[in-house]
Amino acid sequence: MTGLAGKSMDRKKHRIMMVSDFFYPNFGGVENHIYYLSQCLLKLGHKVVVVTHAYGNRSGVRYMTRGLKVYYVPWRPFVMQNSFPTLFPSLPIIRTILIRERITIVHGHQAFSTLCHEALMHSRTMGYRVVFTDHSLYGFSDAGSIHMNKVLQFTLADVSQAICVSHTSKENTVLRSGLPPEKVFVIPNAVDTAMFKPAVVQPSRSEIVIVVISRLVYRKGADLLVEVIPDVCRLHPNVRFIVGGDGPKRVRLEEMREKHSLQDRVEMLGAVPHAQVRSVLISGHIFLNSSLTEAFCIAILEAASCGLLTVSTRVGGVPEVLPDDMIILAEPDPGDMVLAIERAISMLPKVDPQVMHNRMRELYNWHDVAKRTEIVYDRALKCPNQNLLDRLSRYILNIICSI
């Protein structure tokens, strides 16, 4: 342990700029990842600065815990929290921040963030080393995905290193962007186990409570829930559901509740603030995730950390997240999901929430993610600096390949 601590002390300290359209005060997977990773990197002695767009009146420079400096650049979000794609007008502010903070590494997050793509392009033009983390899976056939993949190919043509949150995500990113696989590292997300602890007094198992917390949108499988919930309620009279979250599919769930008279069996909480997620989770025994696509899924980590047994769809990177005795996987089909829930109910007596929490503490840790990210930064700094002609040829090759 002393040897590892010594190695950390000897390691060169970096000045990192995290850039993404998605950060506090929004709450989500990407936002939490950037925040926790930044905090752990600050603890390791690095300097971290976050650049994002302004959120309402939250504009200018703000300081967060441990002196994390956040630049809320006064650009209005364009669509789905993304800044308007300006290309060259973003160069002055990115350059100013890079120079005044004496940045050594630029770390962009999320393929869907226009600010991230522009910052990475300008940083590479200025000769900075660049690392990109992809948090989501994307398709290949629909118009939106095709467009996004072309932009990604252009941006990642010249990136120093890339990080994906699961092996499935790595495969997806490599296929979409044409990056050589040896440049892509897999560093999974983690969970704040200090915040997500099981309840001191466990809820009684005479009535089994299944908790669902997600955005009620198509991508998160809200339509599957509409089919699964009535079947489970019919087969198991002692089961009730708590559904937290909001979105366009909420109306469908409300209609399902009315149609099957499940008002006393299905509780709809609406949007749940992140600070209250734990209190909702510990009121249940089983966590249900019905996503249709997921690169990693931090929600099931949070549920497992609170001692809940998870039932999830077998999509994307979900099978890589939890051991088999903590999660029951099902195909994204209502019948298979109902069977998986039945298996979970039968496994429930053998589940000890505190043991599950302790295992999660060993398995997932943001400090471990930060140390692994440090290794990626060191590797990125060792990459040779290419001259302009080499860089241009890679961009042009990618444009030709994408056509």
Next chain:
Amino acid sequence: MVKFSISKGRYTYTHDQKYPCENVDIHHIILKSCRANYVFVYTLAVLLLASALYLCILGGKSISIVYYSMLFDIFLVKLLLPKPVKKESVVIMPAFGVQLETHYMSGKIIRCFVPIDKILKPVLVECVTPVTCYWTLSLMIRGESEMVLVFKNLRPPVKMLVHVWKALCAATDIKEEALNTCTTYN
């Protein structure tokens, strides 16, 4: 008597103690005028006017194009060449107040006095715009939601602002200590 002076780029900072009582502290930020700006803008305006005249006389276009180009020239000059500021000064009179002065090239001086009682704290603030980020020195005023900018037109480097900030902090701290002492004795 100039006590201290530093220069960086177009900005020069001088710390003065001009008056006999020696308690009055004066800090100047002087801006070197950039002739290149004037040459560029006036050349552009002349070219625009010349093009309009060419189109009117030789191209057969209506005379209104010349009027519009003159209007556009006036707009361009007003936009790109704002009122030229020669220097901005901060006169610190301890236990009395702070006077903020803006000296223009034309000789005009605009003064703004802030009583020492009204100053809660001088602060160095980072301002972020869509294209840049810079430091400003501002005064937090008691009972006001808006801060008062010490240097309203110029953007000197932070190394120069720090000297002025320290002097303002010293002046406001003396006032606070005096207030606390009065409170203790009462």
